[in-house]
Amino acid sequence: xxxxxxxxxxxxxxxxxxxxxxxxxxxxxxxxxxxxxxxxxxxxxxxxxxxxxxxxxxxxxxxxxxxxxxxxxxxxxxxxxxxxxxxxxxxxxxxxxxxxxxxxxxxxxxxxxxxxxxxxxxxxxxxxxxxxxxxxxxxxxxxxxxxxxxxxxxxxxxxxxxxxxxxxxxxxxxxxxxxxxxxxxxxxxxxxxxxxxxxxxxxxxxxxxxxxxxxxxxxxxxxxxxxxxxxxxxxxxxxx
Numbered sequence: 654x655x656x657x658x659x660x661x662x663x664x665x666x667x668x669x670x671x672x673x674x675x676x677x678x679x680x681x682x683x684x685x686x687x688x689x690x691x692x693x694x695x696x697x698x699x700x701x702x703x704x705x706x707x708x709x710x711x712x713x714x715x716x717x718x719x720x721x722x723x724x725x726x727x728x729x730x731x732x733x734x735x736x737x738x739x740x741x742x743x744x745x746x747x748x749x750x751x752x753x754x755x756x757x758x759x760x761x762x763x764x765x766x767x768x769x770x771x772x773x774x775x776x777x778x779x780x781x782x783x784x785x786x787x788x789x790x791x792x793x794x795x796x797x798x799x800x801x802x803x804x805x806x807x808x809x810x811x812x813x814x815x816x817x818x819x820x821x822x823x824x825x826x827x828x829x830x831x832x833x834x835x836x837x838x839x840x841x842x843x844x845x846x847x848x849x850x851x852x853x854x855x856x857x858x859x860x861x862x863x864x865x866x867x868x869x870x871x872x873x874x875x876x877x878x879x880x881x882x883x884x885x886x887x888x889x890x891x892x893x
Contacts (some may be wrong), residue, residue, distance in 0.1 A: 722833025758848030792823030
């Protein structure tokens with residue numbers, strides 16, 4: 654018999670996101686009271702919640718699969734390369750890596766990948782969604798949460814770029830998970846993307862040339878995601 658999460662994956666995902674962010678905020682608040690920096694407190698809260706979810710949904714993550722399919726994640730490193738290139742194009746500053754950077758960079762990777770790929774994609778597949786549908790629904794949901802960035806000190810154009818890139822990144826990570834069942838590889842790449850954006854801290858660059866180059870990167874990555882889910886049968890993710 655299917656569980657509620659498998660029968661209603663979208664409703665369950667919304668509930669999970671709300672609960673996870675609230676719980677992460679509680680962990681972060683407790684850490685903040687102790688006197689740690691606010692950003693690190695938030696990151697630690699997300700890591701704690703992610704580890705709890707990893708334990709709660711451990712049956713979704715076959716240990717054997719975590720050693721397979723790492724090569725499929727390599728094209729996603731194009732986003733890391735873009736962070737480095739954009740850093741030099743925009744004249745940004747280089748920030749030497751630190752333990753804090755690794756914590757801040759790792760937290761979104763493990764938190765978001767377990768919620769959006771590990772749990773959401775698995776539930777969508779269990780509900781009978783095709784590989785393409787599971788990838789796109791989870792990617793759109795991933796992009797949608799980035800709309801909240803509009804409440805910060807960020808311009809509308811930058812928010813739209815963030816949402817669009819988040820959708821494509823969600824497509825790529827979802828396709829890799831569907832193809833391989835390997836959650837660790839996409840957590841690692843996600844962390845590499847975020848850490849590189851902190852280390853190679855470039856200013857937002859919105860010239861026609863840079864926007865065209867970034868759109869081209871997104872198009873290539875999206876095509877790769879479509880190739881993994883549309884033109885080839887999954888190799889390892891039989892449980893998804």
